[in-house]
Amino acid sequence: MQAVPKLDPNFRKEVEEKVGSADFERCLFCGMCTAGCPYTGLREDLDPRKFMRQIALGMREEVLKSDYIWLCTICERCTINCPMNVNMAEVAYAIRGKFGIMPPGDIMFQCRGIGGAKSQMRVMADWIKSERIKVDKSRNEIPVTYHDPCNLGRKEGVTEEPRFILSSVCTDFRDMRPSGRYNYCCGSSGGALYAAEHEALRISMGKLKAEQIEGTGAKIVATACQNCVEQLEEIDKAYNLGIEVVYIHDLVDRALITS
Numbered sequence: 001m002q003a004v005p006k007l008d009p010n011f012r013k014e015v016e017e018k019v020g021s022a023d024f025e026r027c028l029f030c031g032m033c034t035a036g037c038p039y040t041g042l043r044e045d046l047d048p049r050k051f052m053r054q055i056a057l058g059m060r061e062e063v064l065k066s067d068y069i070w071l072c073t074i075c076e077r078c079t080i081n082c083p084m085n086v087n088m089a090e091v092a093y094a095i096r097g098k099f100g101i102m103p104p105g106d107i108m109f110q111c112r113g114i115g116g117a118k119s120q121m122r123v124m125a126d127w128i129k130s131e132r133i134k135v136d137k138s139r140n141e142i143p144v145t146y147h148d149p150c151n152l153g154r155k156e157g158v159t160e161e162p163r164f165i166l167s168s169v170c171t172d173f174r175d176m177r178p179s180g181r182y183n184y185c186c187g188s189s190g191g192a193l194y195a196a197e198h199e200a201l202r203i204s205m206g207k208l209k210a211e212q213i214e215g216t217g218a219k220i221v222a223t224a225c226q227n228c229v230e231q232l233e234e235i236d237k238a239y240n241l242g243i244e245v246v247y248i249h250d251l252v253d254r255a256l257i258t259s
Contacts, residue, residue: 007058015055019094024056026084033088036081038184038208039073042201046071048078048088055091069095070103071193071201075150075185121152121224124252125161128168135255140170144251145218147176147209147232148183149225157181162248166222169255174216184208188231206235213241220244222251 016022033048034040040047051068063069069092076089096103127133146166152158159180166173176183187193187205209232213221221232221243232245 005059005062008060009058011058011060011063012056015091015095018098019091021087022091022094023086024052027052027056027086028084029053029056030083032081032083033078033086036077038077039187039205042204043067043071048072051092052086052088063095064099064101068092071198073150073185073187073193073205076154077182077185080154080181121158121161121165121248124249125164128165128252133252134257135169135252136257137169137171137255139255140220140251141172142220143172143174143216143218144170144220144222145174145176145213145216146179146248147186147213147221147223147228148180149223149228150185152224153183154181162222162224165248165252169251172218174218176212176216184212186228186231186235188225188227202231203234203238206231206238210235210239210241213243218243220246220251222246222248224248 012024031049037048045068054063072092074089074093078088146162186209187202193202229245236243
């Protein structure tokens with residue numbers, strides 16, 4: 001007979017207090033979050049609805065020992081799919097750092113602050129618009145596409161500036177579908193996915209991104225995140241895409257008119 005899990009009726013309230021933005025009264029447990037997650041099905045425990053349900057039921061031990069909190073990429077595709085705007089990614093992120101649990105293996109906590117990246121994109125776009133810097137897009141003739149980092153695009157709303165920059169410095173910019181806030185995560189993460197034991201899962205998560213890139217026909221993929229660059233390079237090798245992965249500023253530098 002399967003053991004009945006021990007329930008803690010105060011656990012949900014504790015999570016709400018520590019997350020700050022979580023309101024389980026709004027959650028319908030409808031499954032739209034799971035439908036929005038591109039990685040549901042790769043593993044049984046990659047299911048945001050199940051995770052939220054466990055919290056609501058007070059399954060403290062199961063939640064705090066769950067692989068989900070470390071394997072979730074915190075990309076927020078689940079959140080933008082939620083009709084009640086419950087931020088499941090914030091919940092998972094808070095549980096990582098506010099319940100005294102240690103990350104698996106040698107994983108270190110990473111800072112979420114991305115003000116520098118956000119500022120750089122907007123400043124660079126302003127400089128091009130005002131012609132403070134002059135560029136020649138003919139210097140970048142190879143087809144280019146753009147991968148939206150989850151932090152920069154979905155969480156900070158910086159989606160138009162990178163596309164303006166690339167359209168200004170490249171002759172053939174091709175957007176992915178979907179794009180912007182709805183772009184797919186590359187499968188990189190500040191959680192457990194970079195541990196050697198999860199390499200196969202991380203590469204599997206990148207299959208959807210590989211298909212997106214192939215669909216554009218682009219040979220260069222630009223982005224604005226170190227984690228994404230590393231993962232995209234791994235995706236390139238695993239799926240034989242034959243692409244070059246660069247930062248946006250690399251393409252600006254190539255197009256820059258210096259005299």
